[in-house]
Amino acid sequence: MLTAEEIVRVRSSFDRVFANATDMTTTFYDRMFELAPEIRPMFPADMTDLKHDFISKLAVLVGSLDETTGLLPGADILGRNHLRYGVRPEHYPVVGEALIWSFARGLGAHWTDDVEQAWRKVYGIIAQRMIAVDSSSSSSPITSPLRRT
Numbered sequence: 001m002l003t004a005e006e007i008v009r010v011r012s013s014f015d016r017v018f019a020n021a022t023d024m025t026t027t028f029y030d031r032m033f034e035l036a037p038e039i040r041p042m043f044p045a046d047m048t049d050l051k052h053d054f055i056s057k058l059a060v061l062v063g064s065l066d067e068t069t070g071l072l073p074g075a076d077i078l079g080r081n082h083l084r085y086g087v088r089p090e091h092y093p094v095v096g097e098a099l100i101w102s103f104a105r106g107l108g109a110h111w112t113d114d115v116e117q118a119w120r121k122v123y124g125i126i127a128q129r130m131i132a133v134d135s136s137s138s139s140s141p142i143t144s145p146l147r148r149t
């Protein structure tokens with residue numbers, strides 16, 4: 001459960017970073033591959049489209065947060081897609097750390113302990129929802145509308 005204050009912190013910090021979305025996503029993936037170089041081969045050589053897809057999806061998820069966090073539209077589909085990419089539950093923490101790092105870099109003085117705590121909680125909720133997808137229900141390939149192939 002998120003508090004109304006946490007939702008405000010996450011939304012307003014996201015808006016600030018979104019103004020420089022390209023920088024943020026570049027820092028995010030650079031940091032991820034620095035922390036876990038072994039996952040680099042899972043990703044395409046050209047990350048341009050993925051950077052855009054990632055930040056767009058995060059915008060949708062952040063925009064849909066409510067105090068019950070019951071909605072998270074598309075998180076299940078996203079989780080199922082990630083199973084197909086070979087993503088495992090143990091990959092989520094390092095990606096979360098890279099995300100926190102890139103927000104901290106992007107926000108500078110606006111990055112406070114309260115903002116960090118709220119982001120850790122939100123990432124945990126999204127990751128949990130993605131991980132909870134039952135792999136047995138992923139029999140048909142699902143393509144995100146955001147995905148350009």
Ligand code: HEM
Binds near residue numbers: 058085087095144147
């Ligand atoms: C909050 C968590 C995450 C979000 C919001 C997210 C978002 C996305 C989005 C929007 C895409 C584009 C394709 C699609 O929509 O299915 C994508 C692709 C991908 N993500 Fe994530 N992701 C998350 C976590 C992770 C984690 C933990 C990994 C582990 C390494 C990962 C690895 C990948 C890979 C390998 C692709 C496919 C790249 C490709 O072949 O085009 N993601 N992600």
